[in-house]
Amino acid sequence: MKIIFLGAPGAGKGTQAAIVSQKLSIPTISTGEIIRESVRNETPLGKTAKELIEKGELVPDNLVIELVRNRISQDDCKNGFILDGFPRTIEQAKALSEMGVDIDAVVNIFVSDADIIRRMGGRRTCSKCSATYHTLYNPSAKGECCEKCGEKLSVRADDSPETVKKRLEVYHRQTQPLEDYYNDLGKLVTVVGQEKLEDTTRLTLEALKVND
Numbered sequence: 143m144k145i146i147f148l149g150a151p152g153a154g155k156g157t158q159a160a161i162v163s164q165k166l167s168i169p170t171i172s173t174g175e176i177i178r179e180s181v182r183n184e185t186p187l188g189k190t191a192k193e194l195i196e197k198g199e200l201v202p203d204n205l206v207i208e209l210v211r212n213r214i215s216q217d218d219c220k221n222g223f224i225l226d227g228f229p230r231t232i233e234q235a236k237a238l239s240e241m242g243v244d245i246d247a248v249v250n251i252f253v254s255d256a257d258i259i260r261r262m263g264g265r266r267t268c269s270k271c272s273a274t275y276h277t278l279y280n281p282s283a284k285g286e287c288c289e290k291c292g293e294k295l296s297v298r299a300d301d302s303p304e305t306v307k308k309r310l311e312v313y314h315r316q317t318q319p320l321e322d323y324y325n326d327l328g329k330l331v332t333v334v335g336q337e338k339l340e341d342t343t344r345l346t347l348e349a350l351k352v353n354d
């Protein structure tokens with residue numbers, strides 16, 4: 143299957159993508175993760191992206207499109223993949239279609255802005271294996287360390303309240319038009335994000351017609 147996870151920053155795309163990826167044995171491609179890794183490794187992409195990410199703005203379309211084009215041509219994507227955080231603009235969606243990618247479903251996770259702002263303060267991430275936790279809703283069994291690899295957990299540079307507000311504004315202006323774009327193509331399914339992760343997972347699997 144080829145699936146896109148759409149939704150505002152912090153709606154739970156990465157969390158659900160990780161579960162569906164394991165269930166369907168297909169990789170998740172998170173453009174945000176790849177860009178953050180490029181920033182850590184100080185690659186040319188990372189150098190361009192660093193300031194934009196920290197301000198809550200999008201990285202230029204051409205750079206992200208090339209990144210995805212290369213990634214989906216790799217062997218592990220032959221049987222399908224999940225795109226988490228791509229496309230984020232109409233231009234990116236058109237480029238994906240021009241790559242000949244036939245998407246099976248676009249899962250739009252809806253969470254209100256107020257709930258997102260409340261949630262983001264508690265997110266903790268592992269910079270080594272990319273696992274995501276929440277201090278209240280999804281704590282690591284190892285407290286302040288990652289339960290998968292033991293690395294110390296951290297707060298993402300773009301999770302400060304001002305940057306989250308800016309990311310939401312960018313989302314509504316540049317990414318939300320994709321809901322109509324994919325709805326018109328008959329691909330959009332909307333899942334209302336729930337208080338409990340497992341409830342959102344159940345609704346996501348139902349929307350994808352995948353057995354729990």
Ligand code: AP5
Nearest residue numbers: 151152153154155156157173174201227265275276279337
């Ligand atoms: P990216 O990394 O994609 O960030 P995002 O879209 O803002 O999404 P997040 O990763 O913040 O949130 P999420 O929806 O995955 O939520 P999560 O599962 O972590 O992009 C970062 C930046 O990179 C962008 O701002 C941009 O600059 C750049 N970029 C990336 N892609 C790009 C592109 N295509 N074009 C241009 N630029 C691009 O959940 C959030 C928290 O809530 C976690 O703590 C989680 O544990 C918790 N949680 C999840 N579900 C629930 C629930 N049901 N109940 C309670 N808590 C929950």
